[in-house]
Amino acid sequence: MPTDTTSPGAVPGSRALxxxxxxxxxxxxxxxxxxxxxxxxxxxxxAAADGELSCADIELPVSKSTCTHHYRVLRESGVIxxxxxxxxxxxxxxxxxxxxxxxxxIDGVLRAADRQERxxxxx
Amino acid sequence: MPTDTTSPGAVPGSRALxxxxxxxxxxxxxxxxxxxxxxxxxxxxxAAADGELSCADIELPVSKSTCTHHYRVLRESGVIxxxxxxxxxxxxxxxxxxxxxxxxxIDGVLRAADRQERxxxxx
Numbered sequence: 001m002p003t004d005t006t007s008p009g010a011v012p013g014s015r016a017l018x019x020x021x022x023x024x025x026x027x028x029x030x031x032x033x034x035x036x037x038x039x040x041x042x043x044x045x046x047a048a049a050d051g052e053l054s055c056a057d058i059e060l061p062v063s064k065s066t067c068t069h070h071y072r073v074l075r076e077s078g079v080i081x082x083x084x085x086x087x088x089x090x091x092x093x094x095x096x097x098x099x100x101x102x103x104x105x106i107d108g109v110l111r112a113a114d115r116q117e118r119x120x121x122x123x
Numbered sequence: 124m125p126t127d128t129t130s131p132g133a134v135p136g137s138r139a140l141x142x143x144x145x146x147x148x149x150x151x152x153x154x155x156x157x158x159x160x161x162x163x164x165x166x167x168x169x170a171a172a173d174g175e176l177s178c179a180d181i182e183l184p185v186s187k188s189t190c191t192h193h194y195r196v197l198r199e200s201g202v203i204x205x206x207x208x209x210x211x212x213x214x215x216x217x218x219x220x221x222x223x224x225x226x227x228x229i230d231g232v233l234r235a236a237d238r239q240e241r242x243x244x245x246x
Contacts, residue, residue: 035154108231
């Protein structure tokens with residue numbers, strides 16, 4: 001069952017966002033979530049930040065609604081957690097869950113993304 | 124430019140299938156190709172076989188046309204090569220290309236798939 005995640009600083013109730021529990025996370029969903037250049041960029045930034053970032057902290061060359069869509073795909077697949085702190089929606093990698101389920105997978109994908117970025121220079 | 128791959132034993136000409144060159148392979152396309160349980164199963168089988176298998180060698184609980192679609196997605200993303208040998212369409216992982224572009228990525232995904240399979244028992 002997906003759970004509404006609340007935590008200190010989050011606004012409980014209607015604004016809590018649904019997340020899959022760890023045991024509901026599936027590899028195919030995670031790979032699908034990562035299979036997009038914008039979503040890969042979000043994950044790279046969150047991994048580099050090693051903490052929470054707001055959506056505004058990560059600039060993407062897409063519309064706000066497309067941006068919202070990408071974050072939702074990442075959240076619903078179990079790759080990131082999102083919660084409201086006041087008016088800001090904060091995002092963080094679910095590193096502990098992903099590492100427990102698929103050790104080394106996210107690091108491997110991030111290394112591949114970095115390598116491609118250096119090879120193609122953003123093409 | 125995608126190239127028509129021919130090789131010894133392959134029928135040249137109209138039955139050759141289009142493949143991306145190594146430098147055209149993109150991480151997002153590879154991850155999308157892997158983001159499906161049936162396609163993951165094909166890749167696991169090809170990796171375990173460490174050689175070519177025909178489509179008939181890999182049983183999948185889906186229709187023939189769906190099966191053909193999955194192989195096409197894998198081929199067009201650069202994950203597998205497909206060629207006709209006589210009347211059989213043979214499939215092989217493009218391990219050298221993938222390893223050169225994204226070292227360790229496919230192995231990491233295969234390990235994750237194996238881990239999930241053992242955890243869920245096919246669920």
